[in-house]
Amino acid sequence: MKTFFCPTMVDCGKDVLETLPDIVRAYGSKVFVVMDPFFQDSPLQDKIADLLNGMDIVFYAKVQPNPRDNDINEGAALCHEQNADVIIGMGGGSAIDTAKAINVVATNGGEAWDFVRSTEGTKRQIEKPLLPLIAIPTTSGTGSEATRYSVITNHLTHAKATIKSDLIFPNRALCDPMLTMTVPRKTTALTGIDAFAHCFESYIGSKANDFSDLFSLKGMKLFAENIEKVCADGNDVQARENMALCSTIGGLSITHSATNLPHGIGQALSGVTDAPHGGSIAVCMPQVVRWTLPQGMKRFAETACIFKPELKDLSEEEQAYALPDILEELFSRIIGEKITMASYGLTEDKIDDVVKMAFTSYHGDLSRSPRVPNEEELKELIRSCL
């Protein structure tokens, strides 16, 4: 069975942020805005305040790169106290994920960690209706504006887990490339790689299907055609818009399929070091493809041809085996330097920690790959990324 489902209404395009007042007004006048601390007292905060002039707005900026459950609980209490009519999540994936989780706790009570999935199941189900949620991404990468996921971290145990529910899709998403114009080159590259990874992993993994494929193929094409442009010239509005679209389409890809090995390894690496999400994937993806081949050959070959259509007359094998180098060279070019796991401080003695975290926290990601590693193999694979 194949399922198509994403109830979020996504508007993509230059200046779609201007439509915010009408959207908010339809929901009410008490607005709880969750945003990256980066935006505190920024022109964007002023802009939101201007757009929603006359409404009762609370800005909550206690958002961390790996959102903590205690910050979510604190935000939820504030949101509940304000008796908000609508929540806005504005920023990167962490801000949107935090907004989703705050929505759950503000309306259903309890604590954020009660709602995450674990190997023992989920302690609490979402039972009461949530508030309307508007997602406003300011980077092109996460795709969280079009997913049913909120990834959060336990502030005591540092464990990472996911609230997964069809109820936490945002109601609306405003993907305005003008909000991404000032994102620096390296962040543009790394978030772009994350968007690509959502499409690519959805395409090669065991949950790929006709619905996810349509998003994955389009998203990979948008990445291939725009990431170099946008890294070369951050003021290229059309390329910024295409990357915003790529990011949302990446969200739609994982909504209909799932991530796998590169995300599984990358997230474990981020747990052990301070590697940013996109970077943690960039440093392992080419090696993952090398290690996986000849498994998954056909789809690796198709991906290679998206980047280099001139490969189309080669054999499938030649196309597929060209992919790791294509990715490695492209990633170095757009990031501006060659990065490895060592760049993020990983050392030989910490490899076991990454392996352990990958197997405990990201087992699902590992198991959905065309080739599934055992612990020894994963250790070797990670060592090859140093």
Added chain:
Amino acid sequence: MKTFFCPTMVDCGKDVLETLPDIVRAYGSKVFVVMDPFFQDSPLQDKIADLLNGMDIVFYAKVQPNPRDNDINEGAALCHEQNADVIIGMGGGSAIDTAKAINVVATNGGEAWDFVRSTEGTKRQIEKPLLPLIAIPTTSGTGSEATRYSVITNHLTHAKATIKSDLIFPNRALCDPMLTMTVPRKTTALTGIDAFAHCFESYIGSKANDFSDLFSLKGMKLFAENIEKVCADGNDVQARENMALCSTIGGLSITHSATNLPHGIGQALSGVTDAPHGGSIAVCMPQVVRWTLPQGMKRFAETACIFKPELKDLSEEEQAYALPDILEELFSRIIGEKITMASYGLTEDKIDDVVKMAFTSYHGDLSRSPRVPNEEELKELIRSCL
């Protein structure tokens, strides 16, 4: 601005109908089933009754090929009287469109015709919440299970108009190819052509965008690869499943773009003669493409290559000009004979009526085409389809 939006959860696959009890149970126990009269006392009606055993079910089968407003009002009264928890629309596009309209009237009161769009706007808006609606298509063509449209006919004036609202998307759609196994060859061909037309017209028209394109291209590919198989062997489950998917994806295409000239002419033809919907499009589409060229060349060329990948080394012009013959020959082959507007009883003296209806009822369709006809041109175009 590009908008992605379809809140319907669509499940596609063999035997997905078996999941109906759990889906219904989540909504309640009083079920109002709108279905084609064809299914009255059929094994499928028995199957639904079995699946929903123990629930309070009312079957309403007063559905006409062009759903009448008075039948809808009557059905809505029954649905309201039963105090239904959930509505099921089961059958072709007419049954699903009738179910959508009954949902509006049963919950909001008034009469169906009050809610249609007209040149003067819409008399009444949907203000009260609708009931959950489950769509179960039994043909692969309409795609209504994934659209915001319900096309209805005024029983007094015979005017056709559309209820268009984001609120009337079905909540769920169960696209089970097993329900289409007994559809006769000719109906399989004609409904399949309708599904293709949704994808093709969405792709060539002025409302095409990145989101609609992803659905349109995939839907056209599914049609090209499966329609001959399914017409040659109605028991080919895989081809039936792919056509069910093609049909839903066609719905998603028009949800994100729109139909244009072939639908505009075809629907007007159906209004004047008794041409079935798919047939009315088949008899004009190749001529529409001939008449439109060289306008829209690039996308006609791409479409031709979907049907005949071997054209890929020809010029864009050669590819595009090959399309009308490709479609004409394919349509004749799958229908089993060459059909024209004369096959549906259109005569020279009725051409003016078709033109008039096209310009009054389907003006939007005409205006969204790569080449927009005036009255004289449309008359000539229709004459060429006789």
